[in-house]
Amino acid sequence: MTPTNKQLRVVPLGGLDEIGKNMTVLEYGDDMILVDAGLMFPDDDHPGIDLILPDYSYILERKQKLRAIVITHGHEDHTGALPYLLKDLGSAVPVLGTRLTLGLIKGKLEEHSLKKVKLREVRPGGHVSMGAFGLDFFAVNHSIPDGVAVFARTPAGSVLHTGDFKFDQTPIDGRFADYAAFSKAAQQGVTLLLSDSTNAETQGQTASEAVVGRSLREIFMQADQRIIVASFASHIHRVQQVCDAAVACGRKVVVTGRSMINTTRIARELDYLHIADADLLDAYAMGNLPSDKVVVLCTGSQGEPLSALARIASGDHPTIKIEAGDTVVVSATPVPGNEKAVSRVMNRLIKRGATVIHKGVAQVHVSGHAASEELKLMLNLTRPEYFMPIHGETRHLHAHAQLAESVGIPAENIFIGENGSCLLVDQDGVRRGASVQAGVTYVDGMAIGDLGHMVLRDRQALSSDGLAIVVVAIDISSGAVVGTPEIITRGLVLGASTTDALEGARVRIDRVLKRTAKEGVTDSAVVKKAVRDSLSQYIWETARRRPMIVPVVMEV
């Protein structure tokens, strides 16, 4: 590679100061590579929103430069924005990923009727050239198989992006993280390391996935009735361990829940999940088997209301009913914000007579992200000149920065950024550039992007204090009120007697309208404001609430 005065720009568009919607742009001259295209699931601050995507207008504005989209692994916070981005790009940009990653992506793209996407398989340990970029892929461990880190080299310098990772010393598929490749990258020179910060606050070493297999086997041995295990569908290693424990205990596996069925099918087709056909049953065929010969594997470990586990807990699953003495294993940890939903499902299962085993009482889950000692190991293996923690809230990014300092990265070589932050890499090192446009795009039903903060604010206001609608008919010529104002409320409490309160409000509005009529006001905007103000004040005085007030003035 010859020296050049071109710069490599590194721009994370998602995943900083948040968990989710990971997306990082690498741009060098006329070439651009995107690493990951993830989404985020909304919380209660986003009522009615289905999905949150990164604002990727920066990419769309430079789409002629985009040589490839590299996906590090098949989780939705790394792949979920892909269908939307590909539709918006409109061109056939190749999507690079390992075999399982592409298999999972393919299923998602088909749901979006995207059939002509160029999916290009890469192997861990393989190399690909894309414009000015040389890309190497290194195996890492994570809570989904076939994850990779990406080492991107350009004449201006190199970036190593870890993706999501942990170092599992006893991985259940025997696929170790590629320590040799990381060390070799260090020898070649890593200018900038971008590394997963999710568990940076957790001390020590994340436990191996293998410990979960041992716990499951112990639990299965002791159960003398039906066993139900809920987990993430994409956690193929976990699914494998459930299958292995079931078969070892002479039980058949029944898979239920749409995503669990789809994912296990894809994983078996691609040879990532190994269970004999004879050991796998359809939920409808289960009725013939004694309950101590079955393990049900299902979705719903996050307490999602429509999931298989939630429906089993509520007694409205079509084929699976809890009987006293059944064992339910929740083999996952609640994502922050889901704690109460998960607890609700557990309580319902227990009321139906099940014994519920979760992470709090047995080692039925381990994280897929590196804890502090592993993060330090990654830093020491790759020995980067510069470091930017990615994938985490601010607290995690700062904790990761401290770990980096503790292993000798100078504080001035560590960059904590936000979405849209830009780092410039060249022969002189790494420094901050001007930030670019970044943010969120909401997906709400069929509408994408045009859902502003206004709509969300309205929904929040409606949900907290309800609504009062006042309809007034006005004679357009005279400004005189026709009939009596009508008041309609929804989600609003007006004290002991709603009828009295509404009557009082009507009197107040009448008085205001008489005044505006007397003043000769015919501008409906002025009448609306007067009506809104008087009703708002009345409701505050009498009920101490501030509902949204929608005045409607009909001109007749």
Added chain:
Amino acid sequence: MTPTNKQLRVVPLGGLDEIGKNMTVLEYGDDMILVDAGLMFPDDDHPGIDLILPDYSYILERKQKLRAIVITHGHEDHTGALPYLLKDLGSAVPVLGTRLTLGLIKGKLEEHSLKKVKLREVRPGGHVSMGAFGLDFFAVNHSIPDGVAVFARTPAGSVLHTGDFKFDQTPIDGRFADYAAFSKAAQQGVTLLLSDSTNAETQGQTASEAVVGRSLREIFMQADQRIIVASFASHIHRVQQVCDAAVACGRKVVVTGRSMINTTRIARELDYLHIADADLLDAYAMGNLPSDKVVVLCTGSQGEPLSALARIASGDHPTIKIEAGDTVVVSATPVPGNEKAVSRVMNRLIKRGATVIHKGVAQVHVSGHAASEELKLMLNLTRPEYFMPIHGETRHLHAHAQLAESVGIPAENIFIGENGSCLLVDQDGVRRGASVQAGVTYVDGMAIGDLGHMVLRDRQALSSDGLAIVVVAIDISSGAVVGTPEIITRGLVLGASTTDALEGARVRIDRVLKRTAKEGVTDSAVVKKAVRDSLSQYIWETARRRPMIVPVVMEV
């Protein structure tokens, strides 16, 4: 005590299958005692609700029997319903509690303008007779000082109610749980034990409050700028330890946040909190001190949006601004449901340059509830014939029941109940009786109780899909439409072009109204339904949303 054929009825009205609003009725013949009168704070499933109270109509229907309300300790989930209950009772029922408990209650009652309440102080180790009830109070440890268990004896049998407790072997106030009293109760005979299940799923022994003091001192020693500690205001032991560590490091303590100021004032007046006047500063007087001479003690450990800590994090606290290098200690654990709010506040503090220390990275918090070994110890100290786990979700109650079985309580002598469950105690033992009315009462602004599920459902619908209002004016004589229908939306997204969508909707509604007019329909209910159905269908077809639709038909 002479034998009798009267029964003792034990009815928990709150605290079963939930954390919060604890309330238990003990009723014997013409005498009734209430143990605790707590509230619960609502979560996101209750938009716009301020508080949740137990439905205590069972008590109101028998209020002439009520001899006393016994409060085990001063937390709001044990005291918060008291102002509402006392107003509804209308009579001067004595409220019994220890000195600090009554001190905190007094403050709350004054806020509700309740000044004539009979507060009657009891001492741990003391005895009180109330009608047929002999009541003994036993000291226990908890995350507020002066907590007691209640031993209630009647001719039909005895009930021991633990309140919230832990066994702290090194309590920082030197006040041990009264092991001798529990043992003596066992000798006298405990027919039924009701015991705190909050931490029944936690193995082992809850750590002593004393360990937090050591952590705080270490953190304070290393800090060279301002220190801010957020905690629950009522956790006087924690507050004491913050004060002690501050004074030991030569720092003054500044208290901010309304409840923190009130509670520390009451605790100092009643001699439960010890710090010299000279070591306590007003937030406005702080400006004169160097930042390494101050510890700020504030509310907001749960991420509450209007709390002192949240305002400091957002930069809009009137007197306290974060400077780079400040240390913030969050000395609490998030209550389930508050995790994201707490994390948001921490991220903001870190962005302003603070180092944030929380339970995940240092031992700055311990629980106030007994873990499994302590719960077994309570069972073995008191040796009850019968057992009912209280204070916990179903999962906690079941875990506690298993602990009871493990120490030899026969399964058939363990009762898992729900709010309103009734246990009957007499010479023959304990058995289940018919359940009584129980449930929730919502407090929303000034309105209490009349806020039905309808209002909550409306708010949830409004928050998830928004709202469309259609106003149609109809000539009352002919049924003909006057003018064009008006459509108003709030919190609703209608696809790429809202204007086009609304125009399309208007056309659809016009068509429906022409049809109803042609059919001679003048009944406004029928017109409303036709308008609602057509708009609902139109929005589903074009935008796949189901907003709440409010049709308004004005007759002119």
